[in-house]
Amino acid sequence: MSVSTGQRPRLGAALRSGGSWITKYAFLAAFAALFVYFSVEATSFLSGSNLLNALEGSMILLLIALSLTLVIGSGGIDLSAGTALDFGAWFAIAAMSTYGLPWPVAVLCALAGGALVGSVNAFLIVQLGVTPFLATLGTFFIGRSVQQIGTGGGANISYRDAPDAFRALSGGSTLFVPNDILIVGLVLAGYYLYMQRSKHGRRIEAMGLQDSAARTAGLRTRRYRVGIYIAAGVTCAVAGILLSSGLRIYTPNAGFSYLLDGIAAVFIGASMHPRSRPNVLGTLAGVLFLSMLNNGLDLLGLDFNAKAALRGLVLLVALTLAYLIARQGTRSSAPRVGER
Numbered sequence: 001m002s003v004s005t006g007q008r009p010r011l012g013a014a015l016r017s018g019g020s021w022i023t024k025y026a027f028l029a030a031f032a033a034l035f036v037y038f039s040v041e042a043t044s045f046l047s048g049s050n051l052l053n054a055l056e057g058s059m060i061l062l063l064i065a066l067s068l069t070l071v072i073g074s075g076g077i078d079l080s081a082g083t084a085l086d087f088g089a090w091f092a093i094a095a096m097s098t099y100g101l102p103w104p105v106a107v108l109c110a111l112a113g114g115a116l117v118g119s120v121n122a123f124l125i126v127q128l129g130v131t132p133f134l135a136t137l138g139t140f141f142i143g144r145s146v147q148q149i150g151t152g153g154g155a156n157i158s159y160r161d162a163p164d165a166f167r168a169l170s171g172g173s174t175l176f177v178p179n180d181i182l183i184v185g186l187v188l189a190g191y192y193l194y195m196q197r198s199k200h201g202r203r204i205e206a207m208g209l210q211d212s213a214a215r216t217a218g219l220r221t222r223r224y225r226v227g228i229y230i231a232a233g234v235t236c237a238v239a240g241i242l243l244s245s246g247l248r249i250y251t252p253n254a255g256f257s258y259l260l261d262g263i264a265a266v267f268i269g270a271s272m273h274p275r276s277r278p279n280v281l282g283t284l285a286g287v288l289f290l291s292m293l294n295n296g297l298d299l300l301g302l303d304f305n306a307k308a309a310l311r312g313l314v315l316l317v318a319l320t321l322a323y324l325i326a327r328q329g330t331r332s333s334a335p336r337v338g339e340r
Helices: 007-041 048-057 061-072 081-097 102-126 132-150 164-171 180-194 201-208 210-218 221-248 254-269 280-299 302-335
Strands: none
Touching: 007 048, 007 280, 048 180, 048 280, 061 081, 061 221, 061 254, 061 280, 081 102, 081 132, 081 221, 081 254, 102 132, 102 164, 132 280, 164 180, 164 210, 164 221, 180 201, 180 221, 180 280, 201 210, 201 221, 210 221, 210 254, 221 254, 254 280, 280 302
16 A cells, blocks of 8 residues: 655654654653562562661662763763762861861861862863863862872771761761761752743753853853852752761771763653753652662672672663664754754
C-alpha cells in the first residue's frame, strides 16, 4: 500500500513525536525498572530503615550536585567542588580541636573556607580570563597540596569530643525529621526558588546558553559569575560540615570521591528538562537514582569489582540516554527546511 504525499509529513511527525516521547521518559523507565529489580532481589531494600539510611546517605552528594547545577547551568564547570567540601570539613574540625573555638564559630570558619575556594575560582575565571575547566582544575591541585602540607602529609584530624550540638547537625533530629535532611532540604528549596522561580535563574540560564548574547543584552555576567562560584563553594562547605559532624574526623582530599557522581547527577537530571538544561528537581532525581543504585548493589552483596563494573555500566547507559535526549531536544527546537 502506497502512502500519499500528504500523509508522509504526518507520518514523519508522528515518528519524531514517538521517538521524543521514548527518549524523554527513558530515564524514568530505567529508574522504575531498577527499583523493581532491587525490591525483588534484595528483601530489605523496601524496609523503612534502609530507605531512610539511603536517603540520609545521599545528602552530601546532593549538596555537591546542587552546587554543580548552579555552575554548569551558567555555562561553567567546577572540578574543585570536592576541595571546597574538604576545606569546610577541615576548617570546622581544626577550629574546634586546635583553636578551641565554639562550634557556631567553627561553622562560620567552614563556610569561609568554602567561600575562599569559590573566590579563587572566580578570580582566575573572571579577573584573569582562565577557562573554567583549567581554573577549577588548578584550584583542585592547589587545594590538594595545601591539605597535604597543612596536615603533615595527609594525616587525619580526629575530634571525638566534638560538642553535642555540632554532632547533632547530622546525627540529631527536629520534629522527627533528621537534621541533615532538614538542612539539605532548606538548601534545596533555596536553590529551587533561586534557579527555577526567580529572574536571576533566568539570567543564569541565559549565561549558560550564550554568554556573549547575555552580555550584549546588558546582563552583568562577570558579577553573576563571581557570585555563582562563591555560592557553589559555600554549598560544598555545608556538605563538609555535615560530613565532619557525622564522622567527627577530617580526612584530607576525601571530597574528590563525590565529584564525578555529582556531575553525573546533573547531566542525568538535565535529560528530564524540556530544553535539556541543568535544573534543581532533575538533579534531585539524579542523586536519588545514584543513591538507589549504590544501595541496591550493596544489598545484593556483590564483589567490590563486580559492583564497580555494574555501577559504571548503568551510569554509562544513563549518561548515554541523557546525551540522546539532549540531541533530540536540539533537533526538535531547530527549524526544519520549509517551516515558517
